[in-house]
Amino acid sequence: MVVLSKPIFDLNFSPIKPCKPTSNVDAALTMIPVVDLSSHDAKSKLLKACEEFGFFKVINHGVPVESITSLESKAVNFFSLAQTQKDEAGPPNPFGYGNKSIGLNGDVGWVEYLLLKTDPLFLSQRCRAFYGEDPLGFSNAVNDYAEAVKELGCEVLELLAEGAEMKQRNALSRLLMDDESDTVLRLNHYPSRPDVQVSTIGGGNNVLGFGEHTDPQIISILRSNSVSGLEISLKDGSWVAVPSDPTSFFILVGDSLQVMSNGRFRSVKHRVMTNGLRPRLSMIYFVGPSLQEKIGPMKELMKEGEESMYKEFTWNEYKTAAYKTRLGDNRLGPFQKKSCITNNNSSRADNVTLVSYN
Numbered sequence: 001m002v003v004l005s006k007p008i009f010d011l012n013f014s015p016i017k018p019c020k021p022t023s024n025v026d027a028a029l030t031m032i033p034v035v036d037l038s039s040h041d042a043k044s045k046l047l048k049a050c051e052e053f054g055f056f057k058v059i060n061h062g063v064p065v066e067s068i069t070s071l072e073s074k075a076v077n078f079f080s081l082a083q084t085q086k087d088e089a090g091p092p093n094p095f096g097y098g099n100k101s102i103g104l105n106g107d108v109g110w111v112e113y114l115l116l117k118t119d120p121l122f123l124s125q126r127c128r129a130f131y132g133e134d135p136l137g138f139s140n141a142v143n144d145y146a147e148a149v150k151e152l153g154c155e156v157l158e159l160l161a162e163g164a165e166m167k168q169r170n171a172l173s174r175l176l177m178d179d180e181s182d183t184v185l186r187l188n189h190y191p192s193r194p195d196v197q198v199s200t201i202g203g204g205n206n207v208l209g210f211g212e213h214t215d216p217q218i219i220s221i222l223r224s225n226s227v228s229g230l231e232i233s234l235k236d237g238s239w240v241a242v243p244s245d246p247t248s249f250f251i252l253v254g255d256s257l258q259v260m261s262n263g264r265f266r267s268v269k270h271r272v273m274t275n276g277l278r279p280r281l282s283m284i285y286f287v288g289p290s291l292q293e294k295i296g297p298m299k300e301l302m303k304e305g306e307e308s309m310y311k312e313f314t315w316n317e318y319k320t321a322a323y324k325t326r327l328g329d330n331r332l333g334p335f336q337k338k339s340c341i342t343n344n345n346s347s348r349a350d351n352v353t354l355v356s357y358n
């Protein structure tokens with residue numbers, strides 16, 4: 001059994017902030033649901049995983065390995081450029097290159113990243129400008145990857161709708177297939193920290209790469225290289241280290257899907273630790289609806305007579321509010337109905353913690 005110790009922040013660039021003590025098991029390998037998209041029970045497994053963990057791994061995902069390796073190698077090349085060159089692609093306002101600073105409200109992590117939109121206009125204009133050596137190759141790689149992952153996202157959302165016995169198979173996937181859907185692609189590079197003592201067999205060193213948070217969108221589709229570091233929080237508040245698997249994708253339920261399911265699906269809290277020995281590279285595709293889309297509990301995902309826990313909002317309203325918060329803030333708090341806030345004996349509110357790092 002591996003006990004995860006408390007993460008440390010890097011004193012060179014960050015004040016020490018309180019972080020929940022961590023404890024957990026290495027049963028992660030057997031604990032984290034694996035959904036084989038080609039199997040007949042995919043939809044029921046996926047549904048259960050969204051309810052229990054808000055997190056699962058997908059295999060037989062159909063994303064061509066070339067799309068993955070091509071974007072990965074372009075990302076590796078970008079992050080190995082000189083700092084001055086990378087800085088030319090920043091700051092992320094909100095798109096572009098960022099280094100250590102996450103968002104606009106004082107969060108920091110041992111990470112550098114590229115935040116990109118995936119629509120043709122962005123790809124042909126700004127995205128190309130981010131990438132000096134082979135701009136066309138880069139935007140093509142982003143486009144290929146985004147198209148393939150979009151198909152995967154659509155499949156996942158359709159299986160989820162089927163599993164939940166929604167009338168329309170596209171009840172959820174239509175949000176992603178909407179031409180105006182607000183999808184974002186994020187490439188994260190967590191440089192290794194050979195200067196920090198390695199504390200576990202895998203090289204984990206407890207330096208926080210990306211602080212704990214939930215993703216505001218519907219789902220996030222994550223692929224990383226073979227370097228672990230991602231940890232997820234379970235319903236009981238404990239943390240589990242997720243073993244890396246570059247051949248698979250991980251799906252994370254975001255705040256919007258939690259709201260749409262009235263808390264039935266968990267928006268999973270997660271964070272990333274750096275590795276003392278090897279750099280981690282992750283590529284995450286965030287599935288956001290169109291800005292004017294109304295998000296609220298969907299009757300079809302609720303039980304008969306179930307009380308709605310959230311006020312309805314547009315994705316634009318939520319996104320605007322979310323981007324004013326710190327990473328670890330409870331972003332859904334202001335959108336919860338007052339009558340439901342004190343109802344803390346429901347497992348559906350388990351993940352709505354009121355932890356703030358301020």
Ligand SMILES: C=C1C[C@]23C[C@@]1(O)CC[C@H]2[C@@]12CC[C@H](O)[C@@](C)(C(=O)O1)[C@H]2[C@@H]3C(=O)O
Pocket residue numbers: 094102103104105107115184186213214215216217286322323324325326327
């Ligand atoms: C601190 C922040 C970074 C973030 C915007 C925010 O104010 C709160 C949400 C953060 C998050 C988490 C998931 C994605 O990585 C992200 C792009 C998003 O949509 O919400 C980031 C935002 C960011 O890095 O700008």
Ligand SMILES: O=C(O)CCC(=O)C(=O)O
Pocket residue numbers: 186188210215222224230270271272282284
């Ligand atoms: O790098 C990872 O594995 C996760 C990063 C993440 O949570 C994010 O970019 O929102």
Ligand SMILES: [Fe+2]
Pocket residue numbers: 213214215270
């Ligand atoms: Fe995230």
